[in-house]
Amino acid sequence: MTEVNHAKIDSEIAGKRELTGLQSIVQTQPFWVFVAIMVLGIVMTMVSDVFLTERNMFNVTRNFAFFGIMALGMTAVICTAGIDLSVGSLMGLTGIVTGLVMQAGYGIGLGFLACMGTAALVGLVNGVLIAYLRMAPFVVTLGMLAMARSIAMVLSNNKMIYAFGPDQDLFEWIGGESMMGIPNPVWVLAVLTAVFWWVYRYSTWGRWVFAIGGNKQAAKLAGIPVERVIVSVYVVCSLCAGLAAFLMVGWFGSVTNALGLTYELNVIAATVIGGANLMGGVAYALGAPIGAALMELIRNSLLLAGIDALWQQFFVGLFLILAVLLEQIRNRGRT
Amino acid sequence: MPVLSLKGITKTFGAIQALSDVDLTLERGEALGLMGDNGAGKSTLMRIVAGNFPPTAGRIFLEDQAVHFSQPADARRHGIEIVYQDLALCDNLSAAANVFLGRELKRRFGPIRYLDHQAMFDRAAELFAELKSETRPRDLVRQMSGGQRQAVAIARTRLSDPKIVLMDEPTAAISVRQVAEVLDLIRRLKETNHAVILVSHRMPDVFSVCDRVAVLRRGRKVADKPVDKTSPEEVTGLITGAIEAA
Numbered sequence: 001m002t003e004v005n006h007a008k009i010d011s012e013i014a015g016k017r018e019l020t021g022l023q024s025i026v027q028t029q030p031f032w033v034f035v036a037i038m039v040l041g042i043v044m045t046m047v048s049d050v051f052l053t054e055r056n057m058f059n060v061t062r063n064f065a066f067f068g069i070m071a072l073g074m075t076a077v078i079c080t081a082g083i084d085l086s087v088g089s090l091m092g093l094t095g096i097v098t099g100l101v102m103q104a105g106y107g108i109g110l111g112f113l114a115c116m117g118t119a120a121l122v123g124l125v126n127g128v129l130i131a132y133l134r135m136a137p138f139v140v141t142l143g144m145l146a147m148a149r150s151i152a153m154v155l156s157n158n159k160m161i162y163a164f165g166p167d168q169d170l171f172e173w174i175g176g177e178s179m180m181g182i183p184n185p186v187w188v189l190a191v192l193t194a195v196f197w198w199v200y201r202y203s204t205w206g207r208w209v210f211a212i213g214g215n216k217q218a219a220k221l222a223g224i225p226v227e228r229v230i231v232s233v234y235v236v237c238s239l240c241a242g243l244a245a246f247l248m249v250g251w252f253g254s255v256t257n258a259l260g261l262t263y264e265l266n267v268i269a270a271t272v273i274g275g276a277n278l279m280g281g282v283a284y285a286l287g288a289p290i291g292a293a294l295m296e297l298i299r300n301s302l303l304l305a306g307i308d309a310l311w312q313q314f315f316v317g318l319f320l321i322l323a324v325l326l327e328q329i330r331n332r333g334r335t
Numbered sequence: 336m337p338v339l340s341l342k343g344i345t346k347t348f349g350a351i352q353a354l355s356d357v358d359l360t361l362e363r364g365e366a367l368g369l370m371g372d373n374g375a376g377k378s379t380l381m382r383i384v385a386g387n388f389p390p391t392a393g394r395i396f397l398e399d400q401a402v403h404f405s406q407p408a409d410a411r412r413h414g415i416e417i418v419y420q421d422l423a424l425c426d427n428l429s430a431a432a433n434v435f436l437g438r439e440l441k442r443r444f445g446p447i448r449y450l451d452h453q454a455m456f457d458r459a460a461e462l463f464a465e466l467k468s469e470t471r472p473r474d475l476v477r478q479m480s481g482g483q484r485q486a487v488a489i490a491r492t493r494l495s496d497p498k499i500v501l502m503d504e505p506t507a508a509i510s511v512r513q514v515a516e517v518l519d520l521i522r523r524l525k526e527t528n529h530a531v532i533l534v535s536h537r538m539p540d541v542f543s544v545c546d547r548v549a550v551l552r553r554g555r556k557v558a559d560k561p562v563d564k565t566s567p568e569e570v571t572g573l574i575t576g577a578i579e580a581a
Contacts (some may be wrong), residue, residue, distance in 0.1 A: 127472065201450075202449035202450050203449065203450065204439050204441070207428075207432065207436075207439060207450060210425070210427060210428060211425045211428060211436055213427065213430075214425030214426055214427035214428055215423065215424065215425045215426065217423065218423035218424055218425050218436070219425065219436070219437075220407075221387075221419065221423045221439075221440075222406050222407075222423070222436040222437035223406070223407060223408035223411065223437040224436070224437050228375060281425070281426070281427035
């Protein structure tokens with residue numbers, strides 16, 4: 001029999017120091033994904049002459065910006081232990097709505113309002129069904145995935161839109177051009193990431209989103225308006241998808257109702273790779289761009305390595321599963 | 336004038352009669368032990384007073400003023416705080432964040448209001464010091480011992496200056512030393528003229544800090560007397576039904 005020294009255990013527990021800022025950063029998943037990005041970048045620089053060229057970097061950053069913007073909204077949803085499968089279809093719907101409004105000769109201001117208004121409406125429907133009728137987020141947003149895409153098809157009459165009225169040039173500049181050598185969508189992503197970071201850290205709304213993900217019942221008992229907060233995260237997520245669609249249509253210079261098809265997979269994967277826990281209560285604003293960046297980097301690397309593009313979704317799926325596995329292993333170590 | 340009085344509280348859940356016609360009063364500076372077997376209706380009664388759900392029949396008076404609570408925030412506004420049996424904490428948040436959950440301290444910068452982390456950490460640290468708990472405000476609740484979690488849940492009731500503190504099995508999951516700390520806290524609440532209702536299974540706890548003990552059996556109040564006019568044996572008999580009523 002071994003004697004248990006309670007006094008020693010007590011003093012060890014009491015002596016355990018609080019984590020410093022740096023230590024707590026090192027413990028997060030986005031940090032390790034960032035390290036992975038750096039390693040992959042160094043390897044690719046050595047292997048490929050094309051990788052570090054300005055042209056390739058420009059493309060890589062612009063491509064991941066759209067996913068990063070959508071993933072930011074998804075962090076809020078996943079933090080409440082929810083999921084939004086409808087973001088890809090919503091891109092199609094909002095893209096078509098924007099196109100139709102601008103094609104009809106209205107300015108870019110009205111086009112943007114129509115785009116965001118449609119997004120907010122869809123988010124509101126998702127949120128109300130989930131928060132007040134207590135339906136499973138998976139089912140509600142899966143239904144919306146089908147419905148939003150279908151409405152996009154009906155509205156567009158299955159035709160491509162490529163004429164955007166009087167503000168066509170400005171519209172295409174916002175989505176497709178750059179400022180100071182950095183693509184405009186990347187600027188939008190950077191600003192939004194800073195906003196989300198601040199909101200998660202310093203706003204009561206952010207605090208409540210995390211509280212709901214940690215223990216919904218406790219949040220309710222503490223007097224937090226749980227239903228209203230849940231509705232709001234779905235609206236925020238939808239608005240991010242709408243914004244991404246607005247930028248993407250401007251970049252393409254055209255839109256079909258297939259815009260954003262299967263993007264929900266990439267967005268959810270980016271969010272989860274960026275450290276968001278599907279069980280709720282854990283999410284990082286910085287994780288969204290970092291997760292999206294890793295996925296785009298893998299896609300780009302495969303391309304440069306001459307591997308068939310048909311393999312891309314395979315690796316997206318693989319990294320999604322690996323990220324969840326990593327999270328589970330880390331959780332096991334914690335308890 | 337009693338700070339709290341319940342008159343004819345009845346609660347049914349479908350066909351189940353959880354409480355029938357319960358009267359109860361509580362004076363300032365008094366600790367009432369509420370005892371009973373599992374399913375006797377103790378937690379249901381506490382949750383009615385805390386505003387989780389309304390009674391099917393009966394009325395609640397605070398200092399002779401009739402009140403109706405439709406949500407916990409209503410009860411809290413009237414100076415009633417509760418420590419839930421399962422503590423109702425968010426594991427993913429810090430101790431301080433849990434203490435201030437739903438009542439976050441904010442600072443103003445022009446039109447923008449933002450969380451004042453430092454003020455919340457400082458205030459939480461003061462509360463934990465008052466409770467003589469080693470809980471650190473920045474630690475995540477996930478990493479805490481049962482006693483530390485208890486301290487977080489109790490510290491929460493000290494944010495406002497409540498008139499009535501309800502405690503649902505506060506000593507069920509903690510160590511012997513920590514039980515002594517919780518009981519000390521209840522004594523301190525009494526000294527500062529707060530009223531406490533302690534729901535407990537533990538006879539020694541009730542007899543050491545409470546002034547009065549009420550016993551529920553199958554949703555009915557079968558006894559309500561000062562602790563010095565009864566004994567653990569009698570209370571045990573009342574709980575099990577060996578003694579019909581006292």
